[in-house]
Amino acid sequence: xxxxxxxxxxxxxxxxxxxxxxxxxxxxxxxxxxxxxxxxxxxxxxxxxxxxxxxxxxxxxxxxxxxxxxxxxxxxxxxxxxxxxxxxxxxxxxxxxxxxxxxxxxxxxxxxxxxxxxxxxxxxxxxxxxxxxxxxxxxxxxxxxxxxxxxxxxxxxxxxxxxxxxxxxxxxxxxxxxxxxxxxxxxxxxxxxxxxxxxxxxxxxxxxxxxxxxxxxxxxxxxxxxxxxxxxxxxxxxxxxxxxxxxxxxxxxxxxxxxxxxxxxxxxxxxxxxxxxxxxxxxxxxxxxxxxxxxxxxxxxxxxxxxxxxxxxxxxxxxxxxxxxxx
Amino acid sequence: xxxxxxxxxxxxxxxxxxxxxxxxxxxxxxxxxxxxxxxxxxxxxxxxxxxxxxxxxxxxxxxxxxxxxxxxxxxxxxxxxxxxxxxxxxxxxxxxxxxxxxxxxxxxxxxxxxxxxxxxxxxxxxxxxxxxxxxxxxxxxxxxxxxxxxxxxxxxxxxxxxxxxxxxxxxxxxxxxxxxxxxxxxxxxxxxxxxxxxxxxxxxxxxxxxxxxxxxxxxxxxxxxxxxxxxxxxxxxxxxxxxxxxxxxxxxxxxxxxxxxxxxxxxxxxxxxxxxxxxxxxxxxxxxxxxxxxxxxxxxxxxxxxxxxxxxxxxxxxxxxxxxxxxxxxxxxxxxxxx
Numbered sequence: 001x002x003x004x005x006x007x008x009x010x011x012x013x014x015x016x017x018x019x020x021x022x023x024x025x026x027x028x029x030x031x032x033x034x035x036x037x038x039x040x041x042x043x044x045x046x047x048x049x050x051x052x053x054x055x056x057x058x059x060x061x062x063x064x065x066x067x068x069x070x071x072x073x074x075x076x077x078x079x080x081x082x083x084x085x086x087x088x089x090x091x092x093x094x095x096x097x098x099x100x101x102x103x104x105x106x107x108x109x110x111x112x113x114x115x116x117x118x119x120x121x122x123x124x125x126x127x128x129x130x131x132x133x134x135x136x137x138x139x140x141x142x143x144x145x146x147x148x149x150x151x152x153x154x155x156x157x158x159x160x161x162x163x164x165x166x167x168x169x170x171x172x173x174x175x176x177x178x179x180x181x182x183x184x185x186x187x188x189x190x191x192x193x194x195x196x197x198x199x200x201x202x203x204x205x206x207x208x209x210x211x212x213x214x215x216x217x218x219x220x221x222x223x224x225x226x227x228x229x230x231x232x233x234x235x236x237x238x239x240x241x242x243x244x245x246x247x248x249x250x251x252x253x254x255x256x257x258x259x260x261x262x263x264x265x266x267x268x269x270x271x272x273x274x275x276x277x278x279x280x281x282x283x284x285x286x287x288x289x290x291x292x293x294x295x296x297x298x299x300x301x302x303x304x305x306x307x308x309x310x311x312x313x314x315x316x317x318x319x320x321x322x323x324x325x326x327x
Numbered sequence: 328x329x330x331x332x333x334x335x336x337x338x339x340x341x342x343x344x345x346x347x348x349x350x351x352x353x354x355x356x357x358x359x360x361x362x363x364x365x366x367x368x369x370x371x372x373x374x375x376x377x378x379x380x381x382x383x384x385x386x387x388x389x390x391x392x393x394x395x396x397x398x399x400x401x402x403x404x405x406x407x408x409x410x411x412x413x414x415x416x417x418x419x420x421x422x423x424x425x426x427x428x429x430x431x432x433x434x435x436x437x438x439x440x441x442x443x444x445x446x447x448x449x450x451x452x453x454x455x456x457x458x459x460x461x462x463x464x465x466x467x468x469x470x471x472x473x474x475x476x477x478x479x480x481x482x483x484x485x486x487x488x489x490x491x492x493x494x495x496x497x498x499x500x501x502x503x504x505x506x507x508x509x510x511x512x513x514x515x516x517x518x519x520x521x522x523x524x525x526x527x528x529x530x531x532x533x534x535x536x537x538x539x540x541x542x543x544x545x546x547x548x549x550x551x552x553x554x555x556x557x558x559x560x561x562x563x564x565x566x567x568x569x570x571x572x573x574x575x576x577x578x579x580x581x582x583x584x585x586x587x588x589x590x591x592x593x594x595x596x597x598x599x600x601x602x603x604x605x606x607x608x609x610x611x612x613x614x615x616x617x618x619x620x621x622x623x624x625x626x627x628x629x630x631x632x633x634x635x636x637x638x639x640x641x642x643x644x645x646x647x648x649x650x651x652x653x654x655x656x657x658x659x660x661x662x663x664x665x666x
Contacts, residue, residue, distance in 0.1 A: 047567045053471045074470075076461070076567060175619040203612075204619035208568050209472075209561040214375050218613030221368045222352045235472075239561055242485070248362040265474055 038297050039069045041089030043099035045126070046077045050263040051233065054327030055100075055125065055283035062286030068293060077174070079103055083110045090117045096293045100125040100141075103176045111135040120296045124289055126178040133304065137296045140289055140306045142281045144179045148186020150279045150312055151230060151258045155191060158256065158276075162196065166227045169219045170202040171212055171240060173232040179281075180204070183232045183260055200226070205236040212239030220247045231259045234266025234278065241274050252276055262313055264325050270318035278318070280310045283327060333585045336637050337600040340583075344607045344629075351615045364487035368610065376606030377494035378403070378484075378553035380599055382573055383580040384505055385546030387598045390581050392542050393522040393590025394442060394449035398434070399550035399577060401460025403570025406431045406551035407558030408467040411475045420479045428551045434460070435547025439540030453543075457574065464566035474563045484556035494556045501549065506595055515593075518542060522590030576605050583633055604633065 040063065047053050056072075063070040071094060073085035079102045089097050090113055097119055101107060107128045114121050115135055125141040159166050168191070173180030184202075191197040201219050205212040212235065219226065220243060229244075231237035237259035241251045251257055251274045259266055262280040269275045285308050295302050313321060348355045348368065358367035382399050389396045406427040413423035434456060441452035478486075486493045509515030517538055520528045525535045550570070558564045582588060583604055584597025608629055611617075617625050635641045 047465065047470045047472070047565075050472055056470065074465075172619055175622075201616055202619075203616075204622070206568070208565060209563055210557060210565070210568070213561055214371075214609075215613050217371045217375070218368070218610055221355070221371065222614040222616075224354075242561065246362065246364075247366065 037067055037069055038096060038293060039071065039092075039094045040293055041071045041073070041085070041092070041094040041097045041099075043073045043075055043082050043085040043089070043097075045075055045082075045100045045102050047074065050235065050265060050327065051261045051281065051283050054263065055285070057327075058284045058286035059098075059124075059289060060286075062290050066287075066290035066294070068290055075102055077102055079106060086110050086114065090114055090119060093117070094119060095297050096120050096122065098122040098124050098289060098293065101128050101178070102126075103174075104129040104178050104181065105176070108132065108135065122289065122292055122296060124285060125283075138292055138302045138304055138306055140285055140292055140308070142308050142310060144182030144281075145186035145189075147179075147260050147279045147281055147310075148183040148188075149190050150186075151183070151260060151277070152187045152190025154277045154279075154312070155197070155228060155230075155256075155258060156194065159197075165196050165198055167223065167225050168197060168199045168228045168230055169216075169223065169226050170199055171205040171215060171229070171231040171236040172202060173204065173207045173236075175204045179260075180232055187230060205231070205239070207233050207236060209235045209239035212236030213243045214239075216240035216243035217246070220244065220249075226255050229255055229257045231257070234259045234261040234263045234269075234275075237275060238265055238269060241269060264322075264327060267313065267318050267322050267325055270313060270315055271322050273315055276315065278313045280312060282308050282310050333594065334597055334600065337583055337585065337597055337604060340633050340636065341600060341604050341607060344604065344611055348607075348611055348614060355614075360490055364490045365492070368614070370492065372603065372606050372610050373495045374492045375610075376603055377492070377498045378556045378570075379573060379576055379580065379606060380498050380602040381501060381549045381553040381556075382546075382570075383577040383584075383598045383602045384501060384595065385542075385549030386574075386577040387581050387584070387586055387593050387595060388505075388509070388518055388542040389449075389546045390578075390586055390588060391518050391522045391590055391593035392539055393525070394539065394543070395578065395588070396438060396453045396543060396546045397450065397574050398438060398453040398456035398460055399546060399553075400570040400572060400574045401457050401464065402431050402434055402547050402550035403554035403557060403573055404464035404564075404566050405434065405460055405467065406554030407569050408464045408473070408554075408564045408566050410480070410555055411473040411558055411564035412467055414475045414477050414480055415473050420477055423480070424483075424555060427555060428548060431547045431551025431554070432544050435544035435550075436540055438547065439543035442543065443536040443539035461566065464569070468564055468566040470566070472563050472565050476562060480559050481562060482559070484559035485562070486559075494560075497552065497556070501552070502595065502599065509595070519591050519593065522592070577602070579630065580605055583637065585637070 042059055044056055045052060060070060071089065075082035075085060082099065082102055086097060086099065087110060097114055108130050111121060121136040123136050123139040127139050172184060200223050203215045205215045212231065229240055231240060237257055244251045244255055249255055257275045258277045259275055260279045260281050262278045266275065266278055270278050288306065292302055355368050358365055358369060386396060409430055410423045410427040413426055414420060438453050438456060441447045442449050482493050484494050488496060517533050520533060521535045521538050529535045554570060557569050580601035581598050583601035584594055586593045586597060608626060612622050612625060
């Protein structure tokens with residue numbers, strides 16, 4: 001019995017020794033790397049839309065030009081993948097973690113782990129609903145509620161002389177994601193002021209073209225009288241356009257279409273008159289992200305909320321902007 | 328006759344789902360010709376269900392050999408990605424399709440080789456391609472969504488031929504060929520015998536390995552065609568989302584259709600019905616307006632009910648209480664007396 005215990009103790013000592021040794025060496029290399037270049041772990045939502053891939057490219061390219069070593073991980077739309085990625089970044093002792101949360105909730109535990117490891121976290125593009133704002137340094141991204149409001153304001157302006165009720169169908173983004181929740185809320189808030197605006201159907205299209213088309217087909221059959229389509233991103237809108245054309249209606253005329261994002265395919269459809277209005281949501285936040293990352297690693301104060309600069313496009317504006325569009 | 332009796336439950340379930348839709352949307356069953364093609368909710372179900380039916384047909388034969396193929400969703404993504412990439416690089420549509428389907432068959436043969444040649448369990452063997460395949464699809468598309476604009480390619484999944492959706496015609500053709508090969512020729516019997524006992528079949532002179540490789544290749548070919556349809560329907564290839572979780576829907580369709588996961592027996596008609604039930608369920612959710620937050624729960628409940636209704640043991644318990652063995656009766660009376 002005694003022999004066994006002493007063996008265990010010896011083993012524990014050896015293990016602890018190894019662990020300690022490991023810790024010091026990796027900490028040493030960590031600080032060594034930190035002197036000249038920053039290592040950033042970036043966890044992306046996925047590549048579900050043209051917007052997202054433009055966002056990925058922007059981050060990768062600006063990391064290269066800013067001399068930041070980027071460890072990129074694609075979560076493929078799944079929170080568990082993203083949590084795994086964040087844990088692996090923490091283990092690798094990166095200098096700063098940036099990520100776009102797939103969904104809003106359920107991040108407290110892993111963010112706490114990052115905090116305990118003294119790794120600053122920057123949220124990009126999407127927020128988390130955590131009450132403890134000390135868990136992340138700053139949130140860089142668009143104001144989705146504002147985007148929803150802009151979409152609503154255009155609609156109110158467009159139909160200000162109309163007396164008849166306006167039937168609206170909505171294609172929501174991925175259920176539970178911040179852009180879906182906020183774009184829905186902002187839009188509903190603005191149009192809610194006038195009872196003639198009615199959202200008669202609202203379903204998720206998962207931000208993808210295929211789902212947007214499939215859901216819109218069903219909408220067209222179950223609701224014969226649709227005046228307006230509000231899609232939470234361009235891709236779903238583009239899918240819906242195909243469905244509307246297949247039903248023998250003219251997108252942009254028979255059914256007015258409002259989308260958010262302004263990716264190239266969407267802008268093309270806007271210029272062609274198939275979409276009526278696009279609220280921009282710029283994915284090119286790479287340069288701003290690298291600036292923030294450098295400041296955060298140096299320990300400088302950064303504002304807790306940084307909003308990307310964005311605009312809106314009508315069909316005329318789209319024709320002018322299209323040739324110089326990067327994404 | 329026995330086969331018909333097995334199909335009666337899936338048929339009743341499908342009819343019930345359609346009735347629910349009719350209750351919510353009066354014109355649900357109407358089909359008209361609009362823009363030079365058939366138009367209506369039923370057509371939508373067939374059109375969007377076509378890829379699932381194809382994948383499920385392939386899955387049926389794999390399951391009949393006692394196997395399972397988890398990689399079909401990835402093959403869907405790979406096939407669409409490769410075809411769209413070729414077309415966007417100004418290759419001919421025909422070459423693009425041949426290349427995409429060729430690669431699909433190759434991937435299926437790889438699965439079959441792992442299962443039959445090396446003896447890895449099917450669920451593990453195909454899991455490899457399920458995970459790696461998504462990566463391969465993204466490698467092909469370079470992580471981007473490839474948009475193509477080619478009317479000939481558009482025909483496969485989004486077009487119409489003589490007012491009928493072209494995808495539905497493809498499904499009918501594949502179904503006819505498969506039914507002929509497996510039910511008119513001995514092939515179906517051989518597949519079932521391999522599923523019943525691969526070793527005994529081999530000793531009886533059946534080339535089990537060859538049959539297994541063939542069914543996996545066939546499943547992948549079906550998935551490849553489905554991939555072309557899905558990407559053609561929206562004129563773009565999305566390596567990440569195309570065919571995501573379709574393998575699970577396909578397995579569900581096969582099971583709802585009455586094919587046993589243990590292998591040794593299969594029903595093509597049942598599988599088609601199963602796939603149609605799943606697609607009708609999806610359409611039902613959109614048309615009756617189930618809130619997106621509860622969609623998955625709703626689906627799960629319906630599927631649970633479908634499976635319970637199909638189970639003879641459950642039906643006996645619930646619907647045929649009186650047919651209990653006579654020995655149970657005195658006990659019931661006793662209880663009543665004491666009460």
